Amino acid sequence: MECEKIRELILDYSEGDLNQSDKLGVEKHLKECKECNIYFEQSHKVWNLLDNWHTVQINNDFIPRFWDRVTTEDRKKGNAFDFFRNLRPNLVSGGVGVIILILVVFLVNILVSHHDNIVFTEGDRSDEELLIEFDRSITKETAESLEIYGPWSDEIEENKGG
Amino acid sequence: MQTFVSLSRTMESDIELMLRAKTGDDSAFTELMRRHYKGVVNYVYRFTNDRANSEDLAQEVFLRVYRSVKRYNPQAKFSTWLYKIATNLCITEVKSRNKNQTVSLDEMQENTGDLGDSKSEDPSNLTFRREIGTAIFEALKSLSERERVAIILCKYEDLPYEEVAEVIGCTIGAVKTYVHRGRMKLIEKLKTYL
Numbered sequence: 001m002e003c004e005k006i007r008e009l010i011l012d013y014s015e016g017d018l019n020q021s022d023k024l025g026v027e028k029h030l031k032e033c034k035e036c037n038i039y040f041e042q043s044h045k046v047w048n049l050l051d052n053w054h055t056v057q058i059n060n061d062f063i064p065r066f067w068d069r070v071t072t073e074d075r076k077k078g079n080a081f082d083f084f085r086n087l088r089p090n091l092v093s094g095g096v097g098v099i100i101l102i103l104v105v106f107l108v109n110i111l112v113s114h115h116d117n118i119v120f121t122e123g124d125r126s127d128e129e130l131l132i133e134f135d136r137s138i139t140k141e142t143a144e145s146l147e148i149y150g151p152w153s154d155e156i157e158e159n160k161g162g
Numbered sequence: 163m164q165t166f167v168s169l170s171r172t173m174e175s176d177i178e179l180m181l182r183a184k185t186g187d188d189s190a191f192t193e194l195m196r197r198h199y200k201g202v203v204n205y206v207y208r209f210t211n212d213r214a215n216s217e218d219l220a221q222e223v224f225l226r227v228y229r230s231v232k233r234y235n236p237q238a239k240f241s242t243w244l245y246k247i248a249t250n251l252c253i254t255e256v257k258s259r260n261k262n263q264t265v266s267l268d269e270m271q272e273n274t275g276d277l278g279d280s281k282s283e284d285p286s287n288l289t290f291r292r293e294i295g296t297a298i299f300e301a302l303k304s305l306s307e308r309e310r311v312a313i314i315l316c317k318y319e320d321l322p323y324e325e326v327a328e329v330i331g332c333t334i335g336a337v338k339t340y341v342h343r344g345r346m347k348l349i350e351k352l353k354t355y356l
């Protein structure tokens with residue numbers, strides 16, 4: 001048998017799980033092959049070496065702490081459910097309030113707009129045109145009247161100085 | 163009569179306890195935990211090498227079992243189901259730790275391993291135990307996930323190959339291959355101690 005095949009069987013061999021012919025085959029190979037023999041030994045050694053990593057010490061209150069954790073989580077969940085449960089009636093009353101508010105605003109708006117009803121007549125239009133014309137002429141005059149103080153260029157400043 | 167009842171209770175299998183827990187009997191779940199918590203804490207510890215957080219993670223495993231007890235279907239052994247949940251949780255934990263690896267070396271030394279009776283133990287012995295523990299952890303960490311799970315479950319949790327196969331979700335032959343390959347790699351990694 002090849003070395004690789006033997007090494008695969010070594011686990012079963014050391015646990016006594018091989019059939020008779022495989023067992024004899026492994027034993028025969030181990031007598032002849034130095035490398036597989038070393039592997040067989042090391043495989044055992046490394047398996048036993050793992051025992052040096054000891055178990056961890058555990059606190060005695062593991063189980064009571066577990067139940068405390070369950071209780072805390074359940075309480076938190078309960079609180080969340082209570083919030084949603086309370087939220088439902090709150091949402092209904094809140095919704096009704098908002099609808100009432102909208103209706104009030106709507107009615108007030110109708111009443112107020114009824115009093116301030118503006119009718120835009122042909123006379124109003126001509127008044128507005130007059131006002132626009134007046135505004136333009138003022139702007140123009142204002143700009144022209146300001147010319148008496150100018151033009152304020154550097155040239156004039158120089159002439160005054162000269 | 164009471165002796166008979168308590169005697170029959172101690173004879174109850176994990177599955178029977180789980181079925182009682184399913185009906186809301188918390189004492190049955192307490193008994194299940196009493197039977198398995200040491201194994202689960204140590205399993206988590208072998209995976210993470212973090213003494214301080216192993217109990218918390220193990221509690222998380224039991225919490226998941228407890229929350230899904232209503233869905234329990236006694237097709238597999240309880241311990242198979244338990245170790246499957248523990249394995250998934252450990253793999254997720256290790257991956258997230260690798261992503262956010264911020265634990266300093268000092269912290270690692272502090273959290274590593276069982277300190278045992280550190281007052282009465284010979285300091286050199288204690289140092290060796292710490293060193294070998296870390297070396298074994300690092301060697302196991304270098305294996306593939308399946309090799310690692312197979313070796314930890316076979317070696318430290320003493321689970322039969324059939325159960326390990328169910329936890330991993332493979333054949334018994336595959337488990338043996340994982341253990342064999344894992345051992346070969348461990349020989350290489352730990353040869354200074356052989």
Ligand SMILES: [Zn+2]
Nearest residue numbers: 003033035036
């Ligand atoms: Zn050979």
